Amino acid sequence: MSGVNKVILVGNLGKDPELRNFEGGNMVANFTLATTEVYRDKNGNKADHTEWHNIAMWGKLADIAGKLLRKGSKVYLEGKIKSRSWEDKEGNKRYVTEIIADSFTLLDRKSDNGGGYPNDDNYNVNQDSGVTTGVDQADDDLPF
Numbered sequence: 001m002s003g004v005n006k007v008i009l010v011g012n013l014g015k016d017p018e019l020r021n022f023e024g025g026n027m028v029a030n031f032t033l034a035t036t037e038v039y040r041d042k043n044g045n046k047a048d049h050t051e052w053h054n055i056a057m058w059g060k061l062a063d064i065a066g067k068l069l070r071k072g073s074k075v076y077l078e079g080k081i082k083s084r085s086w087e088d089k090e091g092n093k094r095y096v097t098e099i100i101a102d103s104f105t106l107l108d109r110k111s112d113n114g115g116g117y118p119n120d121d122n123y124n125v126n127q128d129s130g131v132t133t134g135v136d137q138a139d140d141d142l143p144f
Helices: 059-068
Strands: 007-013 018-021 027-040 045-059 074-087 091-105 120-126 132-137
Touching: 018 059, 027 059, 045 059, 045 120, 059 120
Parallel strands: 045 091
Antiparallel strands: 007 027, 007 074, 018 027, 027 045, 074 091, 091 120, 120 132
């Protein structure tokens, strides 16, 4: 059996997506995503810990992210972990670990961030099929 490299995150964007275009028409969107864990410390006091993740989205997913996502947007995303290294201008070896997203769901509502979205529906976005609108958990067919 081969390994599994799957990441699921729910968090808020730390900055607007930064878009870059490459020769041949490929595009990448990079941003940070904050996930916050709330817990009780050993004294019973409420505490939290925020973890920052580097996110990369490629192709049409990057294009859509650049149009829909903004600093503070709440998103659910799925992808995989990828580590890479390079040598900087001073000759130092640099390393980064990032999440290569292959789909996301915008969890904000129009009223959450003052607009920017055509309607109040959630947006599901994936690399293969693009945008699906009209996802509303209150309207699902589940009996519970």
